[in-house]
Amino acid sequence: MADFVVPSSFRPETDAQYRLKGPMHAQRHVRIICVGAGASGLLMAYKLQRHFSNYSLTVYEKNSEVSGTWYENRYPGCACDVPSHNYTWSFEPKLDWSAVYASSREIFQYFNDFAHKYGLRRFVKTQHQVGGAFWNQQKGGYDVQVQDLSTGKTHTDHCDIMINASGILNNWAWPAIPGLDRYKGVLLHTANWDENVDLEGRHVGLIGNGSSGIQVLPTIQPYVKKCTTFIREPTWVSPVQGLEQHVFTDQERLEFATNPDALTKYRRDIERGLNGQFGLFLKGTNTNNDTETYFREQMSGKLQNDYLEKRLIPDWHVGCRRLTPGIGYLESLGKENVETVYGEINEITERGCLCDNGQEYPVDVLICATGFNTSFKPRFPVVGPGGNNLQDAWADEPRSYFGIAAPDVPNYLIFLGPNCPIGNGPVLSAIEAQADYMCKLIDRFQTHNIATFAPKAEAVDDFIAHKNQFMNGTVWQDPCRSWYKAGKPNGPITALWPGSTLHYIEAMMEVRLDDWDVQYSGNRFAWLGNGYSQTELDPTADWAYYIREKDDDAPLSRRRKLQLINKSGTVSQVDSGVNFTGKREQNGMGIAESKL
Structure with missing residues (x-):
């Protein structure tokens, strides 16, 4: 029997008719557009290349290189606070990391090498920025407006499925302080760093004590003339108990490279x-209480300053804001050439910062370590059937299905969307779970006569209600100003998943189609085709594959499947981790992960 492939000229409205000519589960051609060639976009390209055929993919990337935020962020001290050997894909270790905590340049190299190794650049068009996606009612799918940044010309592309992998910690933002445009010194943002600026011997102003600010200060302090750091609120600065920075020796790197079991x-x-x-992150647990006591002792010991202790050590629970291992940060605040100004900046003047204490602080260089726009609202119009723009729907509160899709926006998928586990534990493993889930949806779309798929509005409503109820018992609900809550001290928690990362991975293992609104073109059973199976399509397959000597079927129940996947019974409880206080316990605590 000859191979049967649905041609690329095929359209959804003829899908049901065409499928009757071929075997069941015939693969139609699927056109996919992905926005962003950072970690998520590259992973999706890898997964599609590995698992699919009869598809086309274009990844539009606004930068001149791949790797997203790790290409863009080059400020002094920029790194990731996750141990480097665990800031990789689960299946793609890097053997030669230089240290436990790697720089942004080294992480960029990892993802750049990943793209090169698997030939992913053939899918990527750099210096191309997506400006809008509009549902095409006649053809189905999206008409996508794309600008070639090298020429300024704009064209329209079309896809059946659109994937937004533009990231959450990527859309950097200036602080909303009046007068920023009046400043006549050198103005920098940590996420848009000018490497030609020399800070040595200059008076530098640093706005912010989030992840970026905590890394910048101890890096520049030794060689600037003076640094005036502006802090408006307290934050927990975590120690790195058990995983201090360590440069790997030649012998250690050799062991990792030649002994896969050891690595x-x-x-x-x-x-x-x-x-x-x-x-x-759960209120009232021994882990949270013990950790908070430990943090207070650590911060007080490193600050050695009653004024700063009263203002920088929070009265809300540990974990309400993103934790950042502050290597050398608290100690830097006490250096002779560092001045800490606590309070609000009322305005930026031509010379520097005018603060709420009535004093102006002139500086030669002003660094804004003020983070990113984390509203989750798409950066470009995403207009579904009926003309509804997701930018408007998510203007006040983004509401997604498991962080990957939005109701009433069909055939549109999102990496690291609202309420995914971006701060609950390891994030790259969660991205892998999202990619696998998307692939399962794409597979069903390709092998069935599906016209559109989108999460049901009632499913999203129920998920948000469950999430809100769960969050009441977490430290994230405390009145701290956090990007988890779009910068609002008492706003809804829009960034985090209601559970652990392992909880999310398990939740994403199976596509719950009862949560999805699936619309078919023609009869929903047209996928049954002409009566032949895919097995009969393959002359090299065993047409009696189900005849065997014993029952070697894969597990059918969810519990047995999970026990096989998670290697149940192979790990002793005493191996489960060490918390910040140094105590070993079954529910031990590691280090929270973030892009710094």
Whole structure:
């Protein structure tokens, strides 16, 4: 029997008719557009290339290189606070990391090498920025407006399925302080760093004590003339108990490169610790209480300053804001050439910052370590059937299905969307779970006569209600100003998943089609085709594959499947991790993960 492939000229309205000519589950051609060639976009390209055929993919990337935020962020001290051997895809270790905590340049190299190794650049068009996606009622799918940044010309592309992988910690933002445009010194943002600026011997102003600010200060302090750091609120600065910075020796790198078992064990031990952190985020747990006591002692000991202790150590629970291992940060605040100004900046003047204490602080260079726009609202119009724009729907509160899709916006998928586990534990493993889920949806779309798929509005309503109820018992609900809540001290928690990362991975293992609104073109059973199976399509297949000597079927129940996947029975409880206080316990705590 000859191979049967649905041609690329095929359209959804003729799908049901065409499928009757071929075997069941015939693969129609699927046109996919992905926005962004950062970590998520590259992973999706890898997954599609590995698992699919009869598809086309274009990844539009606004930068001149791949790797997204790790290409863009180059400020002094920029790094990731996740141990480097665990800031990789689960299946793609890097053997030669230089240290436990790697720089942004080294992480960029990892993802750049990943793209090169698997030939992913053939899918990517750099210096191309998506400006809008509009549902095509006649053809189905999206007409996507794309600008070639090298020429300024704009064209329209079309896809059946659109994937937004533009990221959450990527859309950097200036602080909303009046007068920023009046400043006559050198103005920098950590996420848009000018490497030609020399800070040595200059008076530098630093706005912010989030992840970026905590890394910048101890890096520049030794060689600037003076640094005036502006802080408006307290934050927990975590120690790095058990995983201090360490430069790997030649012998250690050789061991990782030549002994795969040793490297795998090292990675798994750290990952267990990272996954053991979740108790920290639950109010009233011993893990949270003990950690908070430990943090207070650590911060007080490093600050050695009553004024700063009263203002920088929070009265809300540990974990309400993103935790950042502050290597050298608190100690830097006490250096002779560092001045800490606590309070609000009322305005930026021509010379520097005018603060709420009535004093102006002139500086030669002003660094804004003020983070990103984390509203989750798409950066470009995403207009579905009926003309509804997702930008408008998510203007006040983004409401997604499991962080990957939005109701009433069909055939549109999102990496790291609202309420996914971006701060609950290891994030790259969660991205892998999202990619696998998307592939399952794409597979069903390709092998059935599906016209559109989108999460049901009532399913999203129920998910949001469950999420809100769950969050009441977490430290994230405390009145701290956090990007988890779009910068609002008492706003809804829009960034985080209601559970651990392992909880999310398990929730994403199976596509719950009862949560999805699936519309078919023609008869929903047209996928049954002409009566032949895919097995009969393959002359090299065993047409009696189900005849065997014993029952070797894969598990059918969810519990048995999970026990096989998670290697139940292979790990002792004492291997589960160490918390910040140094105590080993079954629900041990590792280090929270973030892009710094």
